[in-house]
Amino acid sequence: xxxxxxxxxxxxxxxxxxxxxxxxxxxxxxxxxxxxxxxxxxxxxxxxxxxxxxxxxxxxxxxxxxxxxxxxxxxxxxxxxxxxxxxxxxxxxxxxxxxxxxxxxxxxxxxxxxxxxxxxxxxxxxxxxxxxxxxxxxxxxxxxxxxxxxxxxxxxxxxxxxxxxxxxxxxxxxxxxxxxxxxxxxxxxxxxxxxxxxxxxxxxxxxxxxxxxxxxxxxxxxxxxxxxxxxxxxxxxxxxxxxxxxxxxxxxxxxxxxxxxxxxxxxxxxxxxxxxxxxxxxxxxxxxxxxxxxxxxxxxxxxxxxxxxxxxxxxxxxxxxxxxxxxxxxxxxxxxxxxxxxxxxxxxxxxxxxxxxxxxxxxxxxxxxxxxxxxxxxxxxxxxxxxxxxxxxxxxxxxxxxxxxxxxxxxxxxxxxxxxxxxxxxxxxxxxxxxxxxxxxxxxxxxxxxxxxxxxxxxx
RNA sequence: GACCCUUUCAUCUAGUGGCCAAGGAUAUUACGUUUUCAACGUAAAAACAGAGGUUCAAAUCCUUUAGGGGUCGCCA
Numbered sequence: 001x002x003x004x005x006x007x008x009x010x011x012x013x014x015x016x017x018x019x020x021x022x023x024x025x026x027x028x029x030x031x032x033x034x035x036x037x038x039x040x041x042x043x044x045x046x047x048x049x050x051x052x053x054x055x056x057x058x059x060x061x062x063x064x065x066x067x068x069x070x071x072x073x074x075x076x077x078x079x080x081x082x083x084x085x086x087x088x089x090x091x092x093x094x095x096x097x098x099x100x101x102x103x104x105x106x107x108x109x110x111x112x113x114x115x116x117x118x119x120x121x122x123x124x125x126x127x128x129x130x131x132x133x134x135x136x137x138x139x140x141x142x143x144x145x146x147x148x149x150x151x152x153x154x155x156x157x158x159x160x161x162x163x164x165x166x167x168x169x170x171x172x173x174x175x176x177x178x179x180x181x182x183x184x185x186x187x188x189x190x191x192x193x194x195x196x197x198x199x200x201x202x203x204x205x206x207x208x209x210x211x212x213x214x215x216x217x218x219x220x221x222x223x224x225x226x227x228x229x230x231x232x233x234x235x236x237x238x239x240x241x242x243x244x245x246x247x248x249x250x251x252x253x254x255x256x257x258x259x260x261x262x263x264x265x266x267x268x269x270x271x272x273x274x275x276x277x278x279x280x281x282x283x284x285x286x287x288x289x290x291x292x293x294x295x296x297x298x299x300x301x302x303x304x305x306x307x308x309x310x311x312x313x314x315x316x317x318x319x320x321x322x323x324x325x326x327x328x329x330x331x332x333x334x335x336x337x338x339x340x341x342x343x344x345x346x347x348x349x350x351x352x353x354x355x356x357x358x359x360x361x362x363x364x365x366x367x368x369x370x371x372x373x374x375x376x377x378x379x380x381x382x383x384x385x386x387x388x389x390x391x392x393x394x395x396x397x398x399x400x401x402x403x404x405x406x407x408x409x410x411x412x413x414x415x416x417x418x419x420x421x422x423x424x425x426x427x428x429x430x431x432x433x434x435x436x437x438x439x440x441x442x443x444x445x446x447x448x449x450x451x452x453x454x455x456x457x458x459x460x
Numbered sequence: 461g462a463c464c465c466u467u468u469c470a471u472c473u474a475g476u477g478g479c480c481a482a483g484g485a486u487a488u489u490a491c492g493u494u495u496u497c498a499a500c501g502u503a504a505a506a507a508c509a510g511a512g513g514u515u516c517a518a519a520u521c522c523u524u525u526a527g528g529g530g531u532c533g534c535c536a
Contacts, residue, residue: 008536009536010535010536011536012536042536043536044535044536045534045535045536098534102533102534105533105534109532109533112461112462113461113462114461115461116461116462117461117462118461118462118463118531118532119461119462119532120532137534139534140534157464157465157466160464160465162463162464163463166462166463166464166532168532170533171533171534173534174534175534176534178534180533180534180535180536181535181536182536185536200530201464201465201466201529201530202529202530202531203531203536204464204465204530204531205463205464205465205530205531205532206531206536226465228465228466228529228530229529229530231528231529233470233471235527235528235529236528236529237529263472266472266473266485267472267473268472268473269473270472270473270474272474272484273473273474273483273484273485274484274485275472275473275484275485275486292473293465293466293467294465294466294467294528294529295465295466295467295528295529295530296471296472296473297471297472298471298472299470299471299472299486299487301471301472301486301487302471302472302485302486302487303486304486305485305486305487306486308499312499344499345498345499345500346497346498346499347498348498356498371496375496406495410495416495417494417495418495418496419495420495421494421495421496422495422496424495425495425496425497426496429496431496431497432495432496432497433496433497433498434496434497434498435496435497435498436494436495436496437495437496438495
């Protein structure tokens with residue numbers, strides 16, 4: 001039988017980083033088995049526009065290269081289906097109308113709390129046959145088993161046994177007739193043919209409820225996998241204060257999707273000692289049964305390291321395309337390849353890479369105070385001036401040729417490399433950091449190099 | 461409060477009773493390389509939450525304590 005997985009977000013606006021990991025796990029499971037990955041929007045109660053949410057999620061999926069198969073499914077458009085099943089359950093006596101008011105329910109909860117019990121509906125209308133109280137629109141509750149345990153095997157957590165007393169006759173349709181979450185999820189998962197349901201472990205307690213629905217309706221249960229949450233570095237719930245939670249923020253921060261996916265797949269899953277996974281490798285190796293039980297903490301350092309790795313690996317062509325969004329257009333620039341080679345290794349993100357490139361391509365407007373003080377002293381002026389003359393004479397064009405001129409001045413003047421290197425660097429870049437000088441000069445060319453040197457001398 | 465899940469270096473993790481006086485990666489520190497910064501290379505430091513058991517043998521099995529997380533809606 002073909003594997004079907006799904007991602008089922010509620011429309012809250014954007015795709016959360018934790019949601020992306022769950023989606024990734026589902027997507028990988030589907031792809032690994034040549035199966036289908038579906039997207040379903042859970043909007044049974046949200047007044048918000050779920051079109052927008054769908055677009056935001058699809059956009060994020062598109063960016064990371066995860067496609068969902070088939071049409072996006074909206075629960076809000078499937079009320080007829082759910083109502084049919086509600087009617088069926090009512091008719092079969094597996095569900096019933098409950099006339100308890102919200103106030104009564106609140107009072108019951110308070111009482112149970114006071115008695116140190118788990119709060120639950122007490123089933124008072126379960127076998128009600130009398131005259132219903134006037135003026136109350138009833139909700140519909142499903143009959144959950146009153147004895148025994150509800151058991152299922154979770155692919156992550158192992159065997160789960162939940163006492164039937166923990167699961168009450170929960171509401172499947174509100175007073176206005178709208179079906180509720182646990183009811184529609186079970187129906188949709190079954191009707192969509194989901195074979196593996198991979199979701200956050202905040203849904204662990206919903207599973208027995210959904211199993212009640214599967215059983216009442218005679219639907220086939222999928223395999224469940226409940227993935228522990230991602231926490232922040234302190235082990236607390238991930239919130240906006242811990243940095244970016246919206247997947248698309250990572251794009252604007254200059255992360256490559258392959259780095260983000262590689263980072264996320266290693267949160268709660270591993271394959272021996274392997275750290276670097278291409279998407280193809282993930283698909284080939286991923287198995288939801290290998291997902292770790294415990295929650296993991298979000299750690300930016302590793303993402304940064306992975307991103308640096310994927311930037312170094314990326315082709316010039318790819319980087320040129322990516323860099324356009326970061327204010328650097330290298331298309332058609334014959335020095336593009338040299339520029340990227342010179343900067344690739346010191347940009348951990350595309351933002352940093354773009355900065356490094358701009359640092360070379362734009363002449364310094366001011367000189368870093370500390371660096372200038374250190375470099376522009378002693379004979380610096382004279383050395384630079386001689387160096388400029390030598391450049392004008394030699395007219396080097398390659399990195400090697402520029403390097404040769406540097407070596408020559410070192411030899412002739414009997415000075416250390418630093419004596420020319422430091423002032424030259426500050427003249428060209430404005431500060432003491434950056435790529436190799438010979439590389440930079442080769443990119444700039446002789447005339448621009450001399451121009452910057454002269455400007456620096458004038459400022460000394 | 462009740463119920464459930466979870467606990468290996470700072471962080472992600474390997475580990476399914478003997479191969480573990482616990483391995484890899486990131487971060488950290490030192491050294492090397494270099495005209496600078498980074499990258500790179502080499503090295504160092506760094507963990508089985510605590511207590512009891514079972515066993516010839518426990519990170520691994522059991523009990524229990526503690527920490528962390530989750531759930532208890534006519535939200536999803």
